[in-house]
Amino acid sequence: MASVMNKLRNLDAYPKINDDFYSRTLSGGLITLISSIVMLILFFSELRLYLHHVTETQLRVDTSRGEKLRINFDVTFPALACSIISLDAMDISGEKHLDVRHDIVKRRLDSHGNVVETRQDGIGHTKIENPLQRHGGRLEHNETYCGSCYGAEAMMSVVIHVRKFVKLIERKVGRCQTLRSLTRYGACKREGFVQRVKDEEGEGCNIYGFLEVNKVAGSFHFVPGKTFHQSGFHLQDLLEFQEDNYNISHKVNRLAFGDYFPGVVNPLDGVQWTQEALNGMYQYFIKVVPTEYTDVKEHVIQSNQFSVTEHFEKTQVHIQSLPGVFFFYDLSPIKVIFTEQHVEFLHFLTNVCAIVGGVFTVSGIIDSFVYHGQRAIKKKMEIGKFG
Incomplete structure (x- = not known):
């Protein structure tokens, strides 16, 4: 036993020095x-x-198919009334959502930015297809029917750039082309829209909600006027609302593609463009990057990040640019995966x-x-x- 202990003692890699030899300084x-x-x-x-926890980052090819893209937005227009703003969305697959009203809330704002009224009936104009209603066994005019101004709707301005052609359309649909003439005809009076525009004159509008669109490249935009699709063309009725100038000053309070996840940065949140004569087409070109976030509890969040560039096309004398705020988005084929661990x-x-x-x-x-x-x-x- 003593020999074994001696052998273990010889294996000591930390030989001890007698305390008498220590010199402390x-x-x-x-x-x-x-x-x-x-x-x-x-x-x-x-x-x-x-x-x-720490977050591990990976890059993979996005192989998902047939999914939907949720766009959350909150935009304020200090110089455009809620009644004249329309929200449209379309994508490269051919699907169009004109004058969107679902899942949208609009708030009327006074000149100081205070909320006057909150409506949850959406943006745009309520349109009931049947102009007649049965009452007491007989047909009478439906007072809630939003008339087409005697067929003028089908001939309203296309997304065009030549002012001369716009004036030609004005002459063809002259009976309901302006806000003043709208009050002269019964069909335009019954829709009650003229009075609403007058009531909201000088007001602003805050619009927020979300869109569910196909997960493909597309766009959505806020424009003054009413939009519709006729004979394969995307038409916008600008003439019945106001003069030629529209102040599209705006503030993007929030814009997100998908749900929130820790660390996400939305570069357009808080972006503001406010000028007294901001008239023209303001465009945002957005690159959406699919993102998957998995927390430590293995809860998976499917969302997106994005980068953006901006361009403003001012209305010129001989060129009619479509006024409004346009968001064009495209999807990246690369998916970012964040994993907490x-x-x-x-x-x-x-x-x-x-x-x-x-x-x-x-x-x-x-x-x-x-x-x-x-x-x-x-x-x-x-x-x-x-x-």
């Missing part, structure tokens, strides 16, 4: 104090990383050992250098060779 004490502080700082830093305990233990051993070794080297340097200087001073 002031510099060694300072180095020990500083190294201990550094060691504690690094230890608590590593402990903090261990107690909190905790640091493994063995990894934490390894880092702690590396911290303790590394700091102890480096401080020992520094102490040895300082100690031997002091001794060399002292010897030279004793023999008078220092300096």
Whole structure:
């Protein structure tokens, strides 16, 4: 048994020095104090990383198909009334959503930005297809019917750029082409729209809600007037509302493609363009990047990030630019995957050992250098060779 103990004693990699041979110095004490502080700082830093999750990032090709894209928006127009703003959405697959009203809320704002009224019946104009209703066994005019101004709707301005052609259309549909003439005809009076436009004159509008669209490239836009589709053309009725100038000053309070996830940054949140004569087409070109976020509880959030560039096309004298705010979006084929995870305990233990051993070794080297340097200087001073 004694021989076994002797063999184990010979394996000791840390031979002990008799305390009588220790020499403690002031510099060694300072180095020990500083190294201990550094060691504690690094230890608590590593402990903090261990107690909190870390996020791993991966890039993969997006292979999803047939999904929907949710667009959350909150936009304020300080110089456009709610009654004259329409929201349209379309994509490259050919699907169109004109004069969107579902899942939309609009708030009338006065000149100071205070909320006058909140409506949840959507944006645009309520349109009931049947102009007649049965009452007491006979047909009478439906007072809620939004008339077409005697067929003028089908001939209203196309998304065109030539003002001369617009004036030609005005002459063809002259009976209901302006707000003043709208009040002269029964069909336009019954729809009750004229009075609403007059009531909201000088007001602004805050529009918020969401759109569910196909997960393909497309666009959505806020424009003054009423939009419709006729004979394969995208038409916009601007003439019955107002003069030629529309102030499209706006503030994007929020724009997000999908649900929120930790760390997401939406670059358009809070962007504001406010000028007294901001008349023309304001365009946002958006690149949407599909994103998947998995938290430590393995809850998966399917969302998107995006980048954006902007362009403003001002209305010119001889060129009729379609006024409004347009958002054109395209999808990236690359998907970003974020995964939250905790640091493994063995990894934490390894880092702690590396911290303790590394700091102890480096401080020992520094102490040895300082100690031997002091001794060399002292010897030279004793023999008078220092300096």
